[in-house]
C-alpha cells in the first residue's frame with residue numbers, strides 16, 4: 001500500500017537530460033495483457049484511456065500533494081526553488097531560515113553583499129552562481145516589479161535564476177496558475193518510462209505534456225510525479241512491485257511485472 005507523501009520539488013540537472021538505458025537485471029517478466037491493444041487509438045501509448053488511468057492512479061496514490069520547500073511568500077519560494085537546483089529540498093530548508101532572516105525582502109537581497117549570501121547558502125552547492133542569481137532576482141523584482149514577484153510566466157522568466165521550471169513552480173504553488181508544466185529530473189525520467197514523452201530536453205518534454213495532460217491537471221501532475229520519482233519510481237532501481245502505475249507502465253526499466 002502506498003503511503004501519502006509530501007510533495008518534494010527537486011532541481012533539474014541541466015538543459016539536456018539523457019534517457020537512462022534499460023536494465024534487465026533481476027527482472028521477473030511474465031505474460032500479461034497489454035492495455036495498449038484494443039483501445040482503437042492510433043496513438044497507442046497516448047490513448048485517452050491510458051492517460052486517464054495514469055492520472056487516476058496518481059490521484060489515488062498522492063491525493064494531497066504539498067510543496068516541501070518551506071516558504072511564507074512567493075519571494076521565498078522563488079529563492080528556495082533557485083537554491084534547489086542540484087540540491088535536496090531538505091538541505092534547502094536548512095539553509096533558507098537564516099537567509100530569509102538576514103535578507104527578508106527582494107530589496108534587502110538586492111543590497112546584500114555577494115560574499116554574505118554565498119556564506120549563507122554555501123552548503124546548497126553551486127553557491128557562487130546561486131548567490132548571483134538570488135541577488136539579481138532581488139534587484140529585478142525590487143526595481144522592476146515593485147517588490148512583488150510577478151504572476152505571469154513571461155515576466156517571471158526574465159528574473160535572474162528563474163527559468164521555466166522555477167517559474168512554473170512559483171506560479172502553480174503560490175498563484176494556482178498553470179501556464180506550463182514543471183519538468184524536473186523526476187518528471188523527465190518518469191514521463192519517458194511511461195511513454196508520455198520522447199523529447200531529449202525538459203523544454204521539449206514540457207511541450208509534449210502540455211499537449212497530453214488536461215491543463216487543470218498540470219500543477220498536480222508534476223507534483224505527483226515528482227513524489228512518485230522520489231519514493232517509488234527511483235532512477236536506479238524503481239520499486240515496480242509497489243507502483244500503482246505498474247499495470248499501465250511498459251518501461252524496459254521495470255524490475256517487476258504482475
Ligand code: SF4
Pocket residue numbers: 190193194232233234238239240243244245246249250251253254255
Ligand atoms: S512500474 Fe516501475 S518503471 Fe513503471 S512507473 Fe512504476 S516504478 Fe516506474
